[in-house]
Amino acid sequence: MNIPREEQAHESTSSTAPGLQMEPQLAPRPKTIKETGVSESLLLDLVTKHLLSAGVLTREQLVNLIGVTGGIIQQLLDTAKSLAWVENRQTTSDGQMRYALSAGGEIHAKLALSRNGYLGLAPVPLKQYSDICQKQSSRSKAITFEMLERGLSALVLPKDLLFKIGPAMNSSRPVLIYGPPGTGKSYLCRHLNLTLGDSVLIPYAIAIGNEVIQVYDPELHHKVDEGGKGNSLNLSEGHDPRWLKCERPLRITGGELTAEMLEVQFDSHSRTYMAPLQLKANNGILLLDDLGRQKISAKQLFNRWIIPMEERRDFLSLQSGEHFEIPFELILLFSTNLDPKELVDEAFLRRLGYKIHFDALDEELYKKIWFQVCEDLGLSCTEEVFQYLLVEYHKRYKKPLIPCYPRDLLGIMSDQISFMEFEPVVTPSLVDSSWSIYFV
Incomplete structure (x- = not known):
C-alpha cells in the first residue's frame, strides 16, 4: 500500500459530512438544573x-x-x-x-x-454518556466496499486486502494486523477513520457522583466547525454545549503504553482526573501499534481487556475506590511485526477474531507507488530506470517489494538532487547511491 500523499490522505471528510443526524435530539440543551443530570x-x-x-x-x-x-x-x-x-x-x-x-x-x-x-x-452524567456513546457507535451503519474504497482512495492497496479489512471494520471483535516491517500496517490503520466520514459528540467531562473526569483532549478530539451557529443564552438552538462535535477520534499508542494508561489517572498536584486512552477513543478507533514492544506485555494487555473485548463494556475506578462501568464502543486494532504465536497463546488469538496478514506487493502495485512518489516529489523517472531498480537490486538481492521502499529511496534521491543541484531526474547512478545508503 501507498505510503506517500499523507496530506491528501489526512484531509478530513468529517467537517463536510452531514454527521450524525442527531445533535439536538441526541443531546438536547438542558433548561433546568435537574435536566443537566448533575x-x-x-x-x-x-x-x-x-x-x-x-x-x-x-x-x-x-x-x-x-x-x-x-x-x-x-x-x-x-x-x-x-x-x-x-x-x-x-x-x-x-x-x-x-x-x-x-x-x-x-x-x-x-x-x-x-x-x-x-x-x-x-460535566455530563455517566448514564447520559453511556447512552449517547452507544447510539453513536460506528457499527450502527455498516461499512461497505464502496465506502472503504472511497475513504482509502489516496492509498494504493491490493484489492483482496479491502475484502478482508471491510468485514473486520463491521465486526465487534478486535483486529490483529501483522506482517513484516514497512508493509504499511500502521499507515493503513491511521487512515481507516476516513471511511467512517461522520462526526460524533464528545463530552468535555463526565461526572461520577461529584467527581469529574475530563474526557476531551484537544490533541485527539478535533472539533468540527459548525459555522458559529447557536447562542448559548438561547434555549432553543443547538445541542447541549457540554458536548463538543468532533471527528471520530483516532487514538494511536505504541511502545510507550503502560498499564497505568488503561486506568483513570489522578493528578495529586492539580487534584484532577483524566480519562484512560480507551475512554478517550470511544466512538472511534484505538490502534495499539508495535504490539509486543510495550512496557506492558501482550498477555497482560489481553488479560486486562478480556471483558471489554467480548462484552463491549469496561470497568474503571476512582481514587476513592468507587467502581463504575463505561461503554467499550470503539474499533480496536492491533498491529505487530512479530509472530503473533510468540506474543500470546492460541486462546487469546481466537478472541481477536480477525487476523489480517500484510506482505510485499506485486510488481504492478509497487510500480504505481514508485511513480506516484516521483510525482509527489517532483521527480522524473523513466520506465527503463525503474526496471533497472527491479532487476539490479530487488531481484539480484532478493529484496521484496515493500511499500515503504519507494518513499524512502526516492526521498534520499531528492535530498541528493537538492544538495548537488542536479536536474530532478532519477538516474541509475542515483539509484545506486540511494540503495547503498538505505540498506546496510
Missing part, C-alpha cells in the same frame, strides 16, 4: 471556582465557561448570592451585570478546589 452543589462549586480563577465575570462569560444556559447560570448565581458567596459588581459599558466572590465565597471556592481541581465545562 448536582446543584457541583455546579455551584464550578461557578465559584471560575470566579476565583477570573476575578470578575458576567453571566454570559459564565455561560461560555460552564456550558449551560443563561437561565441556569442565573439560578446558580441567585443561590450563591443567598449563601453570601457572590456579590454584584459594576455593570459593563453595555449594561451587563458583573459578579465576583465575597470573602466567604473565596473560602468556599478554595475548599472546592482542594477537593477537586477540575475547572472547565460542566
Whole structure:
C-alpha cells in the first residue's frame, strides 16, 4: 500500500459530512438544573471556582465557561448570592451585570478546589454518556466496499486486502494486523477513520457522583466547525454545549503504553482526573501499534481487556475506590511485526477474531507507488530506470517489494538532487547511491 500523499490522505471528510443526524435530539440543551443530570452543589462549586480563577465575570462569560444556559447560570448565581458567596459588581459599558466572590465565597471556592481541581465545562452524567456513546457507535451503519474504497482512495492497496479489512471494520471483535516491517500496517490503520466520514459528540467531562473526569483532549478530539451557529443564552438552538462535535477520534499508542494508561489517572498536584486512552477513543478507533514492544506485555494487555473485548463494556475506578462501568464502543486494532504465536497463546488469538496478514506487493502495485512518489516529489523517472531498480537490486538481492521502499529511496534521491543541484531526474547512478545508503 501507498505510503506517500499523507496530506491528501489526512484531509478530513468529517467537517463536510452531514454527521450524525442527531445533535439536538441526541443531546438536547438542558433548561433546568435537574435536566443537566448533575448536582446543584457541583455546579455551584464550578461557578465559584471560575470566579476565583477570573476575578470578575458576567453571566454570559459564565455561560461560555460552564456550558449551560443563561437561565441556569442565573439560578446558580441567585443561590450563591443567598449563601453570601457572590456579590454584584459594576455593570459593563453595555449594561451587563458583573459578579465576583465575597470573602466567604473565596473560602468556599478554595475548599472546592482542594477537593477537586477540575475547572472547565460542566460535566455530563455517566448514564447520559453511556447512552449517547452507544447510539453513536460506528457499527450502527455498516461499512461497505464502496465506502472503504472511497475513504482509502489516496492509498494504493491490493484489492483482496479491502475484502478482508471491510468485514473486520463491521465486526465487534478486535483486529490483529501483522506482517513484516514497512508493509504499511500502521499507515493503513491511521487512515481507516476516513471511511467512517461522520462526526460524533464528545463530552468535555463526565461526572461520577461529584467527581469529574475530563474526557476531551484537544490533541485527539478535533472539533468540527459548525459555522458559529447557536447562542448559548438561547434555549432553543443547538445541542447541549457540554458536548463538543468532533471527528471520530483516532487514538494511536505504541511502545510507550503502560498499564497505568488503561486506568483513570489522578493528578495529586492539580487534584484532577483524566480519562484512560480507551475512554478517550470511544466512538472511534484505538490502534495499539508495535504490539509486543510495550512496557506492558501482550498477555497482560489481553488479560486486562478480556471483558471489554467480548462484552463491549469496561470497568474503571476512582481514587476513592468507587467502581463504575463505561461503554467499550470503539474499533480496536492491533498491529505487530512479530509472530503473533510468540506474543500470546492460541486462546487469546481466537478472541481477536480477525487476523489480517500484510506482505510485499506485486510488481504492478509497487510500480504505481514508485511513480506516484516521483510525482509527489517532483521527480522524473523513466520506465527503463525503474526496471533497472527491479532487476539490479530487488531481484539480484532478493529484496521484496515493500511499500515503504519507494518513499524512502526516492526521498534520499531528492535530498541528493537538492544538495548537488542536479536536474530532478532519477538516474541509475542515483539509484545506486540511494540503495547503498538505505540498506546496510
